[in-house]
Amino acid sequence: MARNASLSGFHEWLPQERLVEQHVLDTLRRTFELHGFSSVETRAVETVGQLLRKGEIDKEVYALSRLQDDDGNAAASAKADPSQLALHFDLTVPFARYVVENAGYLSFPFRRYQIQKVWRGERPQEGRAREFTQADIDVVADGELPFRYDVELALVIAEALSALPIPAFKLRINNRKLAEGFYRGIGLEDTAGVLRSIDKLEKIGADKVAELLQTELGATAEQAAKALALASIRTEDTSFVGQVRALGVSNELMEEGLNELEQVIAAAVKSAPGSVVADLSIARGLDYYTGTVYETVLVGHEQLGSICSGGRYDALASKGSRKFPGVGLSIGVTRLVSRILSQEFATASRSVPTAVLVTLADDDSWTSAQEVAAALRARGISTEVAAKADKFGKQIKYADKRGIPFVWFTDDDGAHQVKDIRSGEQLPADPNSWMPPAEDLKPQILTA
Amino acid sequence: MARNASLSGFHEWLPQERLVEQHVLDTLRRTFELHGFSSVETRAVETVGQLLRKGEIDKEVYALSRLQDDDGNAAASAKADPSQLALHFDLTVPFARYVVENAGYLSFPFRRYQIQKVWRGERPQEGRAREFTQADIDVVADGELPFRYDVELALVIAEALSALPIPAFKLRINNRKLAEGFYRGIGLEDTAGVLRSIDKLEKIGADKVAELLQTELGATAEQAAKALALASIRTEDTSFVGQVRALGVSNELMEEGLNELEQVIAAAVKSAPGSVVADLSIARGLDYYTGTVYETVLVGHEQLGSICSGGRYDALASKGSRKFPGVGLSIGVTRLVSRILSQEFATASRSVPTAVLVTLADDDSWTSAQEVAAALRARGISTEVAAKADKFGKQIKYADKRGIPFVWFTDDDGAHQVKDIRSGEQLPADPNSWMPPAEDLKPQILTA
Numbered sequence: 001m002a003r004n005a006s007l008s009g010f011h012e013w014l015p016q017e018r019l020v021e022q023h024v025l026d027t028l029r030r031t032f033e034l035h036g037f038s039s040v041e042t043r044a045v046e047t048v049g050q051l052l053r054k055g056e057i058d059k060e061v062y063a064l065s066r067l068q069d070d071d072g073n074a075a076a077s078a079k080a081d082p083s084q085l086a087l088h089f090d091l092t093v094p095f096a097r098y099v100v101e102n103a104g105y106l107s108f109p110f111r112r113y114q115i116q117k118v119w120r121g122e123r124p125q126e127g128r129a130r131e132f133t134q135a136d137i138d139v140v141a142d143g144e145l146p147f148r149y150d151v152e153l154a155l156v157i158a159e160a161l162s163a164l165p166i167p168a169f170k171l172r173i174n175n176r177k178l179a180e181g182f183y184r185g186i187g188l189e190d191t192a193g194v195l196r197s198i199d200k201l202e203k204i205g206a207d208k209v210a211e212l213l214q215t216e217l218g219a220t221a222e223q224a225a226k227a228l229a230l231a232s233i234r235t236e237d238t239s240f241v242g243q244v245r246a247l248g249v250s251n252e253l254m255e256e257g258l259n260e261l262e263q264v265i266a267a268a269v270k271s272a273p274g275s276v277v278a279d280l281s282i283a284r285g286l287d288y289y290t291g292t293v294y295e296t297v298l299v300g301h302e303q304l305g306s307i308c309s310g311g312r313y314d315a316l317a318s319k320g321s322r323k324f325p326g327v328g329l330s331i332g333v334t335r336l337v338s339r340i341l342s343q344e345f346a347t348a349s350r351s352v353p354t355a356v357l358v359t360l361a362d363d364d365s366w367t368s369a370q371e372v373a374a375a376l377r378a379r380g381i382s383t384e385v386a387a388k389a390d391k392f393g394k395q396i397k398y399a400d401k402r403g404i405p406f407v408w409f410t411d412d413d414g415a416h417q418v419k420d421i422r423s424g425e426q427l428p429a430d431p432n433s434w435m436p437p438a439e440d441l442k443p444q445i446l447t448a
Numbered sequence: 449m450a451r452n453a454s455l456s457g458f459h460e461w462l463p464q465e466r467l468v469e470q471h472v473l474d475t476l477r478r479t480f481e482l483h484g485f486s487s488v489e490t491r492a493v494e495t496v497g498q499l500l501r502k503g504e505i506d507k508e509v510y511a512l513s514r515l516q517d518d519d520g521n522a523a524a525s526a527k528a529d530p531s532q533l534a535l536h537f538d539l540t541v542p543f544a545r546y547v548v549e550n551a552g553y554l555s556f557p558f559r560r561y562q563i564q565k566v567w568r569g570e571r572p573q574e575g576r577a578r579e580f581t582q583a584d585i586d587v588v589a590d591g592e593l594p595f596r597y598d599v600e601l602a603l604v605i606a607e608a609l610s611a612l613p614i615p616a617f618k619l620r621i622n623n624r625k626l627a628e629g630f631y632r633g634i635g636l637e638d639t640a641g642v643l644r645s646i647d648k649l650e651k652i653g654a655d656k657v658a659e660l661l662q663t664e665l666g667a668t669a670e671q672a673a674k675a676l677a678l679a680s681i682r683t684e685d686t687s688f689v690g691q692v693r694a695l696g697v698s699n700e701l702m703e704e705g706l707n708e709l710e711q712v713i714a715a716a717v718k719s720a721p722g723s724v725v726a727d728l729s730i731a732r733g734l735d736y737y738t739g740t741v742y743e744t745v746l747v748g749h750e751q752l753g754s755i756c757s758g759g760r761y762d763a764l765a766s767k768g769s770r771k772f773p774g775v776g777l778s779i780g781v782t783r784l785v786s787r788i789l790s791q792e793f794a795t796a797s798r799s800v801p802t803a804v805l806v807t808l809a810d811d812d813s814w815t816s817a818q819e820v821a822a823a824l825r826a827r828g829i830s831t832e833v834a835a836k837a838d839k840f841g842k843q844i845k846y847a848d849k850r851g852i853p854f855v856w857f858t859d860d861d862g863a864h865q866v867k868d869i870r871s872g873e874q875l876p877a878d879p880n881s882w883m884p885p886a887e888d889l890k891p892q893i894l895t896a
Contacts, residue, residue, distance in 0.1 A: 006545075006549050007491065007493070007495075007533075010491040010493065011491075012489070012490055012491055012546060012550075013488075013489070014550060014553050014554075015486035015487065015488060015554070015560065018486070018487050018488060018489065019486075019487070022487060033801040033830055034801075034825045034828070034829075034830050034831070035825070035830070035831070035832065036800060036801055036802035036830055036831065036832035036852075037801070038463035038466070038467075038799060038800055038801065039463065039466050039467070039470060040461075040463060040466060041460070041461070041466065042460055043455065043458040043459075043460055043579055044492070044565060044567070044579060045455070045458065045579070047455075048515065060514075061514070061515045062512045062513070062514060062515075062533075063512070063513050063514070063515050064510045064511070064512060064535070065510070065511050065513065066508075066509070066510060066511070066569040067496065067509045067510075067511050067534065067569075085455075085510075086515065087512070097454075098460060101454050102460075102462060105462050106462075106463075107799075107849045107850050109835070111800075111832075112463065117492060119492070121514040121515075131491055131492060131493070146835040146836050148814065148835045148836070149835060152833070152835070155818070267815065270815070271818070351486065351555075352484060352486055352559075353481040353482075353484060353485070353486065354484035366596065367715065367718070370603070370719070377482045377483070380482070381482075382481055382482050382483070382484055383482070383483070383484065384483070384484035384559075385600070387557070387594040387596045387597060387600070388594050388596070401555045402555050404484075
């Protein structure tokens with residue numbers, strides 16, 4: 001981790017670091033599949049028109065152009081054409097398009113996970129890369145999506161995060177209906193504007209937000225105080241309901257949101273006690289959320305930002321009058337892996353998959369050495385064969401330098417021995433039955 | 449496969465197709481790791497200067513530009529600046545850069561596999577996509593790379609391809625030193641030009657190539673005939689050596705190439721009999737190959753083009769006077785998977801990972817159903833819980849529609865039963881011990 005990326009914002013891992021990333025990805029895949037999510041990948045590119053349909057993110061998009069067009073002319077400027085191709089900046093918008101296009105081939109409610117890279121042309125900073133991997137789960141229905149999925153997805157994500165080598169986390173949950181209904185109930189109609197201001201709470205503080213609400217949205221001091229009072233509510237159980245009621249606001253949409261959030265929190269607290277908070281300050285920037293919203297921080301690493309966010313979106317995908325409401329969450333894999341590596345929450349026990357190096361007594365024995373290697377590989381033992389019949393000391397040094405724990409010797413009579421180069425212990429062995437200790441078979445991920 | 453990509457040249461698989469692709473990717477990963485290759489990923493983007501350093505591929509590159517720069521101005525034209533970012537078009541050039549940048553952290557010879565998407569702005573056609581996945585293995589040395597790796601990599605690739613659900617393949621191998629030495633030996637000095645013409649053999653035929661050699665490269669009719677005679681040699685054993693010698697040309701570089709190719713073919717024929725051919729017409733377009741070159745076709749699907757190509761490159765990566773010669777091969781995963789799916793060489797037994805749906809007797813039983821599901825998942829059984837307490841018939845229909853083989857019932861007394869919805873058989877079961885038959889645990893990949 002002493003290395004700097006040669007291109008700012010674009011991480012590349014060394015083999016030993018990549019093993020930690022693979023462990024994270026494999027763990028997420030296993031958890032998602034155990035919960036019945038199918039794997040889907042979408043293309044890396046969308047049309048600019050598709051990408052900019054929702055949200056205010058146009059500054060972050062990387063547009064594509066061919067260096068030369070088919071006639072060899074210089075490519076046109078990247079600006080403006082909605083049919084132009086650009087790299088996706090998240091996996092939700094492409095997934096919504098995929099569902100609409102393939103609706104006839106999917107059975108609903110459709111559950112999928114998607115683990116891919118995304119790109120954003122932002123200024124790089126700690127926790128913010130220009131290329132990063134996201135791991136998403138979503139459930140999308142054709143018509144109506146039962147609210148219970150908002151609960152289920154919180155549970156799946158809590159289980160997935162709990163399986164990773166990371167510190168304790170807090171899954172902060174809110175509900176847009178609750179917030180919007182409350183704002184309407186106190187007479188603030190530009191609910192998107194209020195949400196945008198509330199979203200700045202952590203950055204600029206309550207006083208500045210109160211000022212914004214009054215100067216930009218025409219709120220009275222009392223309205224601003226009420227909006228801030230709502231945003232200050234944080235409970236690790238369903239007691240937030242009473243606290244909201246105590247603010248004395250009445251609104252139908254608010255009641256719907258209160259009821260939904262109560263259900264999510266009640267169920268999530270039960271299966272992931274200590275990891276879930278009702279946090280009524282959570283707004284989430286993207287415009288497409290319509291109900292439950294989620295954000296997640298690592299305890300003690302809050303400045304890293306959210307490592308897992310999402311929400312319910314009832315209007316992102318549609319085909320004529322057919323609606324495909326969904327709910328989903330996205331784990332910021334690169335952000336998590338960067339932190340795991342820099343804080344050494346986990347390390348790989350070695351950098352190579354190889355458990356055994358088969359040495360060569362002479363150059364002609366390469367072919368028989370391949371047969372020994374094939375016998376070992378048939379039992380899942382990762383094996384390399386030396387490329388040259390250097391002196392044994394040099395061959396052992398090669399294994400040592402690469403972190404390969406065992407070297408294999410075959411003498412002229414065909415007798416086999418295997419040596420653990422850490423302990424120096426050397427014993428007779430049969431290529432058709434020998435196994436290394438379980439902890440040496442593959443690189444282990446060691447947690448701090 | 450009746451579907452058309454909504455963006456020409458950009459494939460997207462349905463969940464059931466994606467399972468076949470995952471099977472291919474998992475199989476390759478397992479094989480590569482068993483042979484001691486470490487996983488590496490490089491960023492999707494390189495600078496244009498880096499990408500265009502070798503080979504004539506500038507028409508195919510997708511350049512990136514931010515839709516708006518930081519001041520909100522329209523982005524500049526994509527043309528010309530070598531520091532501009534562009535998407536990589538293969539994994540070899542980025543890997544060479546990675547090795548040079550991280551040389552101090554790697555131990556050599558460095559063995560890595562890399563499975564990632566690449567992009568080329570070509571006109572899409574059968575077997576040619578604009579976004580596709582490649583699976584590469586390479587070995588790179590610091591200084592000298594023993595020739596034996598050229599042999600080893602052919603063996604690893606043959607083993608990897610043999611493990612896939614594809615028809616018989618032919619790995620065609622040639623050696624640039626052999627060809628270049630031979631051309632020099634007959635007095636043709638523009639060896640790159642001759643190779644380019646020979647590369648067109650399959651497309652335009654021998655007569656046209658002979659014409660090209662004479663009109664464009666100033667060859668005599670006799671020189672052209674000799675070059676074509678060399679390119680017509682194809683043997684499934686080392687008898688090509690005699691056939692080359694019979695052409696009566698003598699050249700030192702040619703002898704070196706002959707010797708190398710003989711070693712590769714002798715070893716490869718031995719471990720993959722019937723799958724390896726010495727084919728002296730193979731040229732490979734990219735300029736960076738300097739010795740062994742490989743190409744692979746599926747028998748009966750030759751018009752698909754090469755599904756696995758590569759070669760030895762001695763001068764692709766360097767750092768001052770330090771050289772990093774390498775040898776590697778790249779499998780065209782998307783091309784292979786497209787063919788596997790369209791020809792139904794393999795299909796997934798179901799489209800979802802889910803083996804069991806836990807039904808709900810009433811809405812309040814959702815939480816206890818989650819406990820049943822957790823008990824099943826703890827033994828690796830992929831399980832979903834119904835979201836609503838619909839009539840059992842409707843819940844079973846949901847499982848049937850999704851291809852989930854088992855449904856689980858818990859009655860008011862807490863007695864459990866599990867039903868195989870294909871046979872209708874229903875039996876008492878314990879959530880802490882019941883297992884589905886092995887073939888139902890996960891989606892199986894069924895080969896034709």
